[in-house]
Amino acid sequence: MINTFIAYDDNDFELGEYFEDSHGDISAVVVTNALITNLSIRGLDCTEANINNTLLAANCGRFIFIALTHGNDEELVSHEVYVSVNNSATFANSLFYTCACSTGYILGDNLINAGCLSFIGYFDTVLVNVDYFPLFFACQNFGIKTFLSHDETIEVSYNKMIEYYNKEIDRLVIGSTDDVIAASSLINNRDCLVLLGSKTLTRNDFN
Amino acid sequence: MKMLAKIVVIHDDLIPNADPLFVQLYESFGEENVIHFIHSNEGLNYVLNNLNQKTIVILDINFSSDELTGIQVLEKIRSKTSLIYVIMITARTLRELDNDYLISMVNNDALAVENADNYPKIVALVESASHKLDARVDAVLEDWITKQSEEKRAKPYLKTKDGKTYTLDNILESIRQQTEIGKQMERNILKLAVDLLSRQKTKLDD
Numbered sequence: 001m002i003n004t005f006i007a008y009d010d011n012d013f014e015l016g017e018y019f020e021d022s023h024g025d026i027s028a029v030v031v032t033n034a035l036i037t038n039l040s041i042r043g044l045d046c047t048e049a050n051i052n053n054t055l056l057a058a059n060c061g062r063f064i065f066i067a068l069t070h071g072n073d074e075e076l077v078s079h080e081v082y083v084s085v086n087n088s089a090t091f092a093n094s095l096f097y098t099c100a101c102s103t104g105y106i107l108g109d110n111l112i113n114a115g116c117l118s119f120i121g122y123f124d125t126v127l128v129n130v131d132y133f134p135l136f137f138a139c140q141n142f143g144i145k146t147f148l149s150h151d152e153t154i155e156v157s158y159n160k161m162i163e164y165y166n167k168e169i170d171r172l173v174i175g176s177t178d179d180v181i182a183a184s185s186l187i188n189n190r191d192c193l194v195l196l197g198s199k200t201l202t203r204n205d206f207n
Numbered sequence: 208m209k210m211l212a213k214i215v216v217i218h219d220d221l222i223p224n225a226d227p228l229f230v231q232l233y234e235s236f237g238e239e240n241v242i243h244f245i246h247s248n249e250g251l252n253y254v255l256n257n258l259n260q261k262t263i264v265i266l267d268i269n270f271s272s273d274e275l276t277g278i279q280v281l282e283k284i285r286s287k288t289s290l291i292y293v294i295m296i297t298a299r300t301l302r303e304l305d306n307d308y309l310i311s312m313v314n315n316d317a318l319a320v321e322n323a324d325n326y327p328k329i330v331a332l333v334e335s336a337s338h339k340l341d342a343r344v345d346a347v348l349e350d351w352i353t354k355q356s357e358e359k360r361a362k363p364y365l366k367t368k369d370g371k372t373y374t375l376d377n378i379l380e381s382i383r384q385q386t387e388i389g390k391q392m393e394r395n396i397l398k399l400a401v402d403l404l405s406r407q408k409t410k411l412d413d
Contacts, residue, residue, distance in 0.1 A: 014370050070368055101368040125391065126368040166406065173403060180351055181378060184395035185365060187402055 002148070002206045003060040004030055004038045007051065009069040009078045011043035018128055019043075019068045022099065022137040026066060029145045035207065036148060043069070046078035052090050062117070062206045064095045066144060071100025074107055083107070088114035095119075095147075095154065095201060099140045101126045104194035112197045117205075118154050120144070124192035127185035132172075139165050139186060148203055155199035165190035212261040212337050214241045217250030217280065218296070219270055220323075228265075228326040235330060236337070247275045251283055258288055259380040261346060263336045265329065268297040268308065278311050285315040288385055290345060292336035294329060295320045344393045345382040352379055 008023035010016050023040060030038040041054065046069060055063070070077045075084035076098065083091070084107070092115030096108075104123030111119055120143055128136045143161035147154055165186055172183035214236050216229070223229045223243050232241045244250030247270045254264060264284065268277035275283070281293055295317045297304065304320075312320060319332050340346050352360060352375050365373045373381065373388065381389030 012370075014366055014372060015368065018366075070370060072369065099368065125388070128366045128368065130363050130366060169399070169402070170406075173399070180348070180396065180399060181365065181375065181392070184392065184399040187399050188391065188395045191398065 002033075002036045002203055003058060003063040004036055004066065004148070005041065005055065005058075005063060006030075006038060006066045007041045007046050007069060007076075007078070007082065008067075009043035009046060011079065012070065015070070015128065016043070018133050018137065021133060022068045022141060025134075025137055025141050026068075026145060029148055033148065035203075043078045046076075046082040047080055048082050048084070048087050051082050052087050055090050062093045064097065064144070064148075064206060065091055067096070067098035067100060069098075069100055071098065071103045071107070073102050073105050074110075076100055076103065076107070085110045088116070091116045093117060095206070096121075097144045098122075099126060099137075104192065104196070108194065108196045116197060118195065118197040118199070118201050120154070120158060120193070120195050122189065122192045123194050124188070126192070127188050129179075129182040129185050131179075132182050135168055135172075135182075136186070136189075139168055139189065151202055151204060153199060154201045155195065158193070158195045158199075162190060162193065211236065211240050212263050212340050213257070214263050214265065214333060215250060215254055216241065216243045216265045217247055217277070218243070218265065218267040218323075219245045219247075220267070226326075228323075228329060231326055231330045232333065235334065246270075247277065247280050251275060251280045254284055254291065255287055258291075258383050259376075260383075261340045261349070262291045263333055263340070264291060264293045265333070266293055266295055267323070268295055268299075268304070278308050281315050281317060282311060288383065289316065290343070290383055290385065292318045292339065294318050294332050294336070296323045296329065297321075298323050344396050345379065348382065348396060349379055352376070 006023055006026060008019045010020040012019060030036050067076050075081045088110045091111050094116050096111055096116050096119045098121045102124055103121040108119040108121050142164040143157045146160050147157035169183050169186045172179050214232055221228060254262060266277045266280055270276060277295060284291055284293060295312055301320060318336055321329050355375060360375045363372045364375050378392055382393050
């Protein structure tokens, strides 16, 4: 059984709706797959203590942690910091996947150094166009959804994610949509994506 | 509709409607797009309060002692933006200018230094600057934004996952003012152009 945990900040003033819909998009894949058990953690429950206790109580060996919240170089933030160097050891033996801003440099390295197997995140500010929420979270979630749905390595899923970004970028500038800012925002997100740690993990490594 | 650049003349000796420089500027750019300030402080305030528009500044070097010098105006403009072209004009020759003035003009990216009497050259420089402005990312973006509805321009358009919200007009202002998000968007738009061209080329090569 593959154990997934999704932390999402449905309570955020600016992007609560976006994070909630992003969560729904991943959940749709998770709940229909009999190989996966999932526990979702809403914004108000995203505290360092609660995350630590939840993961320790689950005692599931290898697991996948998905974070759909704000963040910065060194930490993930909901209404308070809930992932940082303080509890990085909690994520040992995990695949860590986040859409938060700027976590690719320091937090990603800290997690890998503490035993996290692979990390996918972004090393700069991540942009979201208000008119295209579903398109933006579809790109953002594509890697983990593909990884959970196929027997392929995390690197293959990561590369497919970049291809998916390219397809949506083309769609935004070709034809009737013609939205160069939205397309350039997707380019921004695509180009600050980062995969750290193992590139050869497959979903079977979590089963 | 294409947005024309504003030509801001900050000079205490020139006479609008009479001086050949103004006559030529009016003819080339339209009288409504040429704005004259006698006092350097007022000219500087106008420029800094209108960073969201395309602007070319024609700036005298010398003003009376109770005003900012042209060099000080140039330095204050550059402290806010690198996207405004500034043409310095003086009645003196370059050899007669202080070394400090010359160094500051080079360091602050003055487009040119020209004698005030050489108005055909000054107008040619303004036309060249205007062309450069039209080819720049913020100008291309402005053309695209002006095609969008008023409603689309005014509503929240872009959010960052560090909690900030921007309208389309905010994005344009951010690029003109060279804020961090403005620089990021400028890079993104250039990357988009290169990315689309290179990936289309790859498809054609295939």
